[in-house]
Amino acid sequence: DIVMTQSPDSLAVSLGERATINCKSSQSVLYSSNNKNYLAWYQQKPGQPPKLLIYWASTRESGVPDRFSGSGSGTDFTLTISSLQAEDVAIYYCQQYYSTPRFTFGPGTKVDIK
Amino acid sequence: EVQLVESGGGLVQPGRSLRLSCTASGFTFSSYAMSWFRQAPGKGLEWVGFIRSKAYGGTTEYAASVKDRFTISRDDSQSIAYLQMNSLKTDDTAVYYCSRARSGYCTGGVCSYYFDYWGQGTLVTVSS
Numbered sequence: 437d438i439v440m441t442q443s444p445d446s447l448a449v450s451l452g453e454r455a456t457i458n459c460k461s462s463q464s465v466l467y468s469s470n471n472k473n474y475l476a477w478y479q480q481k482p483g484q485p486p487k488l489l490i491y492w493a494s495t496r497e498s499g500v501p502d503r504f505s506g507s508g509s510g511t512d513f514t515l516t517i518s519s520l521q522a523e524d525v526a527i528y529y530c531q532q533y534y535s536t537p538r539f540t541f542g543p544g545t546k547v548d549i550k
Numbered sequence: 551e552v553q554l555v556e557s558g559g560g561l562v563q564p565g566r567s568l569r570l571s572c573t574a575s576g577f578t579f580s581s582y583a584m585s586w587f588r589q590a591p592g593k594g595l596e597w598v599g600f601i602r603s604k605a606y607g608g609t610t611e612y613a614a615s616v617k618d619r620f621t622i623s624r625d626d627s628q629s630i631a632y633l634q635m636n637s638l639k640t641d642d643t644a645v646y647y648c649s650r651a652r653s654g655y656c657t658g659g660v661c662s663y664y665f666d667y668w669g670q671g672t673l674v675t676v677s678s
Contacts, residue, residue: 467662470655476664478595485647485668486595491654497666529595533654536662537611539585539597 438462438532442542448550455517457545459530464510467534474534477506477515480544481526489528490515517547525549552576552667554648559672562638570633570672572648579629580604583651583663586622586633588644589671596644600651601631606661616642638676645671 439462449455465474473493478486488497490506493513503518517524530542558570572584583606586598599612601622610622621634631648647670651663 467655469657472655474654474662474664478665480595485671486665487668488664488666491652491664531595531664533662533664536660537585537597537600538613539600541595541597544594 437538438465438535438540440530440532440540440542442528442530442545444545445543446546446548448548449517449520450550451522452519453550455520455524455547457515457528457530457547459508459513459515459542461511461513461532461534465532465534466510473509473513474532474536475506475508475513476531476533477504478529478531479524479526480529486529520547520549522549552650554650554667554669556646556648556669556672559646559674561675561677563678564638564640564676566638567634567636568638568674570635570646570648570674572631572633572669574629574631574650577650579624580626583653583661584622584624584631585649585651585663585665586631587647587649587665587668588642588674589647590641590644593644598646599633600663602661606659635674638674640676643674643676645673647671 475493477490480486494506527544585600599622649665650667652666653661
């Protein structure tokens with residue numbers, strides 16, 4: 437299985453400041469035939485199910501605020517929250533779907549307000 | 551509005567069985583693959599299993615940790631996905647989520663999927 441790692445485990449950011457979360461896969465999730473990275477990001481708030489934020493590494497899901505952006509390719513990816521809002525306090529997970537259906541998630545990064 | 555509602559969770563003794571249901575509404579259920587995930591208390595997300603739509607054979611896949619114990623099925627006439635869990639272990643204690651799988655890219659009859667809608671989850675506690 438593809439192993440996903442994330443860093444940091446947690447971070448605290450001031451309101452309005454940038455939050456950056458990194459995700460690394462144990463093998464490339466870039467599919468050469470369509471040049472797409474099979475990587476998604478989810479947000480999970482306490483007591484709630486995960487919510488899809490980003491797919492194809494950088495495509496924002498409909499309705500997701502544009503302060504959320506994804507980047508990266510191959511094995512290294514980043515989720516950026518450009519201006520942290522109070523409602524962004526959550527755990528963020530990356531997930532690869534390159535090896536469908538052997539979906540694997542990163543361990544999560546907890547984002548708090550400083 | 552897409553809705554997924556899980557039910558059937560509860561307290562069960564080790565070695566016993568439980569069946570979870572995921573009732574869908576707001577979309578054409580038969581057109582979508584569905585998946586089950588779980589999250590142990592205070593832990594991360596774990597994929598449990600997956601069932602393709604009938605158009606792609608309705609076949610199932612399972613994580614190694616549940617293979618041969620868990621079975622996923624679907625009733626497209628009622629828009630319900632099921633997770634039959636047998637020989638339950640204390641390690642199976644978790645919140646179980648069902649999720650709709652959106653097909654990302656298909657080639658040669660094989661599709662990739664990511665997950666755009668999730669239910670609120672149902673808690674399964676395996677304990678004596």
